[in-house]
Amino acid sequence: MNKKRTFTAMIAAAAAVFTLASCDGAKTENTAAVKPDENAASAVQSYLENAGNSQSKRKLIIDTDTGADDASAIILAAKAKNVEIVGVTTLVGNVDLEQSTKNALAALELAECDAPVMNGSEEAYTGKRINAFSVFGSDGMGDAGLIHPTRSAEEQDAVSFILDTVKRYPGEVEIVAIGPATNIAKAIDRDPETMKSVKMLWSMGTAGLGPGNASPVAEFNTYHDAEGYKVMLDLGIPVTVIGLDMCDGKAKWTEAQFGELADTGEIGSFVSASFGKIREFYAQNGLTDGTMNCDALAMMCVLYPDFVRGTVKTHGSCITEPGETYAQVIFYKEGFTYDVVKNDLDHNVVLVTDVDKESYFELYKESIM
16 A cells, blocks of 8 residues: 555545644644544644654553554554664463463564563462453454464563663653553562653553443453552552543444455554454444454554643552452542542542544554554
8 A cells, every 4th residue: 555645535534523632732623624534634644743753762661461452552663663662571461471472472573573572470469360351362363363473582571671671771661551560560569669760651551531341440451450550550650541431432443444454454454353353242242333442542642642632630549449349440630629538649640531532543554554
């Protein structure tokens, strides 16, 4: 496919005029009499150009329980011009540890990225064994015969790699957590002072301000290791949370879009096929309006700052007591006075409250080619 095709043609199917975010994060209404597809095209072009103009590459560690959604996020980061993946650390979650590592290696290889991969946790922070569960198929990648990596994981373990890398680049490393927080919590336990040198911890976790998917109030990644997630939030380092509520509605990918993605080439075909089982799962349960891909959307927030339209500074409190609210994360808004509960807390968590859902699919598609 010709990568230099016009953005107007590329996004001819876009259907709505939307609010554009300015570079300083403030929202400004685009009132120009422009067709909706041209507005969407302009947004995608702007995001890509701004990312390409970065003067220096940001250093990322991706921490993942690699299913199809994680793999699509890894590929997105590997193809980005403004970041360097210094390493990928794996753990059990969507699939077992061995499969998680294979999936990560395969995704990197497809994206022509030689970043090292390190095996991490097979159990939760408390030592309890995590039972892998995936709606993405038994291999986490649609059971489509996609996973044939030629590389293997490094001998160093994930926690040691995280700590060594942060020590080597204090104040520079950003960790993108798109699985349970076990590896991160264990690194904090082993050396909290080093982990305080992490520049930013990005988390695809929690239900945000909406409903959960593991329970009515809890999201999958957080539910798999709420104790680890609590350790991560309580350290006090900067954390940006992209919750489940950011990848619903217009952010969902339709069957037509998965077909369109498959037609873009080898990478698009790989991503589309890897979502085959979850697309079947959604259809069998009467959910026909599209499929969520939260991990890649979270990676969009990392790579393209203008993709984020709204945030609120908060304190995040993860519930670890057994019961109906286990793994719920409660957000205390900075500066808000509650009637009964004190809000004199460390507001180190930025919660993403709005993203450019309308441009998500087209931006993803363009970014991986």
